[in-house]
Amino acid sequence: MENKKFDKTKVYTISSAHFAHDIFSSFLAPLLPLIIQKLGLSLSLVAFLDIIRRTPALFNPLLGLMAEKKDVKYFVIFTPSITAISMSLLGLASSYWILVFLLFVAGVSSALFHIPSPTMIKKASGEQTGRGMSAFMVGGELARTLGPILVTSAVSWWGLEGVYKLMPIGFISSFILYIKLKNFPTTIKAKRLEKGDTKALLKQHKNFFIFLASFILFNTALKSSMSLYLPIYLVNNGATIWYAGISLSILQLSGVAGVFFSGKVSDKIGRTKTISVSSIGAVLFMGLFLYTQNIVVLALLGFFIFAPAPVLMAMVQDTNSPMPTFMHSIYMGINFGLSSLVVLFIGYLGDNIGLNQTFMICNILGLGTLGALYFHKRYL
Numbered sequence: 001m002e003n004k005k006f007d008k009t010k011v012y013t014i015s016s017a018h019f020a021h022d023i024f025s026s027f028l029a030p031l032l033p034l035i036i037q038k039l040g041l042s043l044s045l046v047a048f049l050d051i052i053r054r055t056p057a058l059f060n061p062l063l064g065l066m067a068e069k070k071d072v073k074y075f076v077i078f079t080p081s082i083t084a085i086s087m088s089l090l091g092l093a094s095s096y097w098i099l100v101f102l103l104f105v106a107g108v109s110s111a112l113f114h115i116p117s118p119t120m121i122k123k124a125s126g127e128q129t130g131r132g133m134s135a136f137m138v139g140g141e142l143a144r145t146l147g148p149i150l151v152t153s154a155v156s157w158w159g160l161e162g163v164y165k166l167m168p169i170g171f172i173s174s175f176i177l178y179i180k181l182k183n184f185p186t187t188i189k190a191k192r193l194e195k196g197d198t199k200a201l202l203k204q205h206k207n208f209f210i211f212l213a214s215f216i217l218f219n220t221a222l223k224s225s226m227s228l229y230l231p232i233y234l235v236n237n238g239a240t241i242w243y244a245g246i247s248l249s250i251l252q253l254s255g256v257a258g259v260f261f262s263g264k265v266s267d268k269i270g271r272t273k274t275i276s277v278s279s280i281g282a283v284l285f286m287g288l289f290l291y292t293q294n295i296v297v298l299a300l301l302g303f304f305i306f307a308p309a310p311v312l313m314a315m316v317q318d319t320n321s322p323m324p325t326f327m328h329s330i331y332m333g334i335n336f337g338l339s340s341l342v343v344l345f346i347g348y349l350g351d352n353i354g355l356n357q358t359f360m361i362c363n364i365l366g367l368g369t370l371g372a373l374y375f376h377k378r379y380l
Contacts, residue, residue, distance in 0.1 A: 010124035011132050013180055014117055018139035020080040020173035021113050024087040025106060026147030026252075027163070028053070029228050030245040031090055033235045034160050039096055043232070043355075047347025050228055050340070053103040056111040057336030072116035072325075077177045082109040084170020091155075091163035115332055119325045122317040129317050130271075133310035134263025141259050141306055144227075145252035152245035201326070205319060211376045212312065213334050215275075218368030220342040222282050223305050225362040226251060228343060233355045237293075250295060254302030263310035271315050272376060278307035279369040286363045290356075 032046060086106040093099045118136060125132025154163050202209070230251060231244035239247070258278070266274040281304030289297045312331070321327045349358040 005126045006128045006131060007124045007126070011121060011135050014076065014120055014124070015135045015139035017076045017080070017113075017177050017181070018117065018136055019143045020170070020177060021083055021110070022140045022143035023147045023150065024080070024083045024166075024170060025110055026144040027087045027090060027151045028103070030148040030152050030231055030241075030248055031155075031160070031163070032228075033231055033241055033244065034155065035090065035093075035099070036232070038160065039093075039099075041096065043229075043347040043350040044344070045096065045347075046232075047344045049099055049103055050224075050343045052100050053107040053110070054336040054340040054343075055104060056107040057333050057340075059111070072120065073181050075112045075115075076117055076120070077181055078174055079109045079113040080177065081170045081174040082106075083113075084167050084173070088164045088167040088170070091160040111332070111336075115329045116325055118313050118317070118328050122324060128264075128267055130263035130265075130267035130310065130314045132263070133313045133317075134260050137259035137263070137306075137310040137313075138256055141252055141256040145249050145256055148231075148245045148248045148252070152242060156242070201321060201323060202330070205321075205327070208315075208319065209330065209334065211372055212316075212331060213338060214375060215308075215312070215369055215372035216335050217338045217342065218365055218372060219279070219282075219308060220339045221346075221362040221365040221368075222286055224339055224343050225346050225359055226286070226301070226305060229346060229350065229355060229359075232350075233359065236355060247295065247298060250299050251302040252306075254299040255306030258303040258305070258307035259310050262307035263314060266311045266314060271311050271318070272373060274311050275308045276370070276373055278304045278311075279366070279373065280304075281307075283363060283366040283369075286359075286366065290359055290363060 028050070035041065036046065083106050086102045086109070089102055090099065093102060118133065121132045121136045122129055150166065151163060154166055158165055227248070230248050231241070234244040234247055235241060262274055262278060282301065285297055285301035285304060288294070289301050313328070316328055316331045317324060319327060346358055346362065349361065
């Protein structure tokens, strides 16, 4: 019989693994102003770097099928070290193509971590899926809060080329995770796949995936513009690299609060209502931030802009599919694939009309999330 209780130990262990991994994957954005200066990159080339990091998401469904049959805890244990190696070497990259290689490796590592871990959270959360996803996302958002501070401090201590000295933190993290998870029972049971299983699953949930794709497309216009380009936007408007890094951390820290509350709230009032409130808040406070440049408004924006993430993940698990990891891999593929296109679009616009105007356009596009929610209410 499936456990219906919330297993705090399991949930918080996996959430800690999320923190250990994502603290390194958060290094790119705060380093971008320095990398641009060092290598003379355009915003379009910067966008392509983020796309390269997301490219392994194209193989998410295949990785998801593989994870249905493997002991996935080892993905969770070792990927923090792999990501630490690749992201800590960014400052030493002497050419654009070395950056491309390092970020591609980080992308593969990220995919291997993020595909199975939410399904493990689902199993450990019992009937409180939203609460479990919130704890999981808190680990990631807290990492993206402290990551910019950590890497900005490393730059101030050792310079851009000295960021590699942070690499041992990843090794230590994987060692600790191995100690804690080596006897962790595999929560994903292999399922014998029959011919046509995946095709039937995709057909059954077609409208749900359409909703996910449309919502993610417009939500990413808000989230990617702020999480990737905020330091560049602030530096271009006269801020120091330190202030830009702190601002990104404030955005992410408030995002921790957003993901912490949204999953638990969605367990009580429903997934759709929770996402509706967060979408309206994100559009409203991004507009206010662009107008006022106020740090308090930026914090409120972070709360709402990241809040949908655990709710969407809970919705994927709510489908109660017999192939939960594969379902999540489809979600991740849609998420990263569309996010890549949006990041490229933002970079292109930023090069041609400037980031100030580009951010305004992204704010308007964010209204499309409400249209996606209307589709969800009508067709699902």
